[in-house]
Amino acid sequence: MDRSLFIDGFWRAASDGSTREIRSPHDGSLVVVVSEATATDSSAAIDAARRSFDSGEFASWSWRRRSDLVARIADLLERDAVEIARKESGDTGKRLVEAEYDLADVISVFRYYAKLGVAVDDRIVQTGDDRIRSRITHEPVGVCALIGPWNYPLLQASWKVAPALMAGCSFILKPSELTPSTAIHLMHIIQEAGAPTGVANLILGAGTIAGAPLTQDSRVDLVSFTGGLMTGRRIMAAAAETVKKVALELGGKNPNIIFADADIDAAIDNAVTAVFLHSGQVCSAGTRLLVERSIHDRVVSEIVRRAKAIRMGGPDDLLAETGPLISRAHLEKVERYVDSAIAEGATLLTGGKRSGEKSHSAGWYFEPTVLDGCNTRMSCVQDESFGPVLTIEVFDTEEEAISLGNDTIYGLAGAVWSADTEKTERVARALRHGTIWINDFGPYRAQAEWGGFKSSGIRRELGPSGLDEYLEIKHIWTNTSPAHSGWFSDEEQGEDS
Ligand code: NAD
Numbered sequence: 001m002d003r004s005l006f007i008d009g010f011w012r013a014a015s016d017g018s019t020r021e022i023r024s025p026h027d028g029s030l031v032v033v034v035s036e037a038t039a040t041d042s043s044a045a046i047d048a049a050r051r052s053f054d055s056g057e058f059a060s061w062s063w064r065r066r067s068d069l070v071a072r073i074a075d076l077l078e079r080d081a082v083e084i085a086r087k088e089s090g091d092t093g094k095r096l097v098e099a100e101y102d103l104a105d106v107i108s109v110f111r112y113y114a115k116l117g118v119a120v121d122d123r124i125v126q127t128g129d130d131r132i133r134s135r136i137t138h139e140p141v142g143v144c145a146l147i148g149p150w151n152y153p154l155l156q157a158s159w160k161v162a163p164a165l166m167a168g169c170s171f172i173l174k175p176s177e178l179t180p181s182t183a184i185h186l187m188h189i190i191q192e193a194g195a196p197t198g199v200a201n202l203i204l205g206a207g208t209i210a211g212a213p214l215t216q217d218s219r220v221d222l223v224s225f226t227g228g229l230m231t232g233r234r235i236m237a238a239a240a241e242t243v244k245k246v247a248l249e250l251g252g253k254n255p256n257i258i259f260a261d262a263d264i265d266a267a268i269d270n271a272v273t274a275v276f277l278h279s280g281q282v283c284s285a286g287t288r289l290l291v292e293r294s295i296h297d298r299v300v301s302e303i304v305r306r307a308k309a310i311r312m313g314g315p316d317d318l319l320a321e322t323g324p325l326i327s328r329a330h331l332e333k334v335e336r337y338v339d340s341a342i343a344e345g346a347t348l349l350t351g352g353k354r355s356g357e358k359s360h361s362a363g364w365y366f367e368p369t370v371l372d373g374c375n376t377r378m379s380c381v382q383d384e385s386f387g388p389v390l391t392i393e394v395f396d397t398e399e400e401a402i403s404l405g406n407d408t409i410y411g412l413a414g415a416v417w418s419a420d421t422e423k424t425e426r427v428a429r430a431l432r433h434g435t436i437w438i439n440d441f442g443p444y445r446a447q448a449e450w451g452g453f454k455s456s457g458i459r460r461e462l463g464p465s466g467l468d469e470y471l472e473i474k475h476i477w478t479n480t481s482p483a484h485s486g487w488f489s490d491e492e493q494g495e496d497s
Helices: 039-055 063-079 081-092 096-117 153-167 181-193 207-216 229-240 264-280 293-309 328-343 398-406 421-430 463-468
Strands: 005-007 010-012 019-023 030-035 123-125 132-140 143-147 170-174 200-202 222-226 245-249 255-258 288-292 347-350 369-372 389-395 413-417 435-438 471-479
Touching (some): 039 200, 039 207, 096 463, 143 153, 170 181, 229 245, 264 413, 288 293, 293 369, 328 369, 398 421
Parallel strands (some): 255 288, 288 389, 369 389
Antiparallel strands (some): 347 369
8 A cells, every 4th residue: 555645754655545646747657556535634634744843842952953953954965866857757747857956045044044043043122121121032823734736836835845844844845746756756755864754744635625624623733835826815815813923925917018218139048938938837937028119029939939949758768848738637728728828819929839740749738839929917917827828018118118117917027138238227116026136037045035925925935034934933022130120009908988
């Protein structure tokens, strides 16, 4: 029987014996069979995390000791890098080389938090009174539910697991039901690295069955969620019942703004990567191209030429530049999205359909797609397709570019291309998105906060703020010379008075 749930230090099967087959998005072949948790399993995982946290053992470890644990996890991830990257590309269908890049990022996240955590100190508060010692301390927030998406499974998990461990929390990790393999491997590594029993727990399975209890249970203190907007809304509502802390990393409709005075060749090349990398299954993908009218024809014709030449293929195709979509359901969603864009008046310049290549017939391949003549009233400009679909809008002035760039409920990321540094600075400041790239698109670092304005999320991952998510702040006030408060009279009152 498959035993891939990790609860209270043991590898277990689902309580009702259910399993799930994971199939390759590239060719439909069977990748792995894993346990499919029930709500009872989720409750057992919460129970284990709660008991481990309430025992106080892990929270009482010194920062140095927890830092050593997190650094050891980074070492073990490095040791197993080849095997883990292969598992990630097996589940997601992404090219092996991309999975290897992702894994290097995962390791850097664990290394970053291992170093950062050591620096968290108490803060002394100056009260102006010599008798008082007042200090601000940081304590682990408690039991955390860590719920992740399928596009960067281990990377998104690392943004949560590394700071949660560093802070001294206990957690239940629930990766996407579509991509469980690397989370299983990570749990083996955390166990090997020496985390106390019950600190790290793993639940696999459907969001509504295995995930939802984690967001409703009063024994959970914090939910950190990365995924779609609709799920984020549901999770926030569920968490409100027990006033859990909530951190949300949701979707994006990210404007990529090219002014006529930009380095046009570099801007075009980056615009292609921004939207077609990982077939657009990237929260910060540059899906909205805003281009100054005078350079529209040149930019668009070159992007279309480049899009037509993109080579798609599976994990081991060394010539491939991007891969399949995650599932049939997702491919059908992207198809519907393109159809509705055309119905709303967008002009299809290339793509817009499943790949006709024979070697792609058993997988979920969708052609790189470019839609021109778009505007912000169209749902294709407002809604996330999460596929390889670029919409193009034109602008005439800086003010118009800013206004278009902000005309979205999302606020995750955006870019501005221009040789005028004062202009790029003005536009970067005016755009209401959590990350702005100037004359670049896509890079991020573990040291720099990541997250969204508006409906793209709440709070931040990565950087020092990413550790703060997992810390409670406590003020401890000590009076070294106890005295009466003097507020109420301590004299006995006579009966007549
Ligand atoms: P999703 O919302 O469908 O699922 C995400 C996770 O939530 C999965 O583990 C799923 O099982 C779980 N889930 C679903 N319903 C739940 C419920 N009611 N209660 C608890 N858990 C539940 O998202 P997805 O399709 O896996 O991922 C794609 C989305 O993630 C895109 O919108 C993308 O923009 C977003 N994303 C955002 C970031 C970011 O940093 N902002 C990063 C990666 C992905």
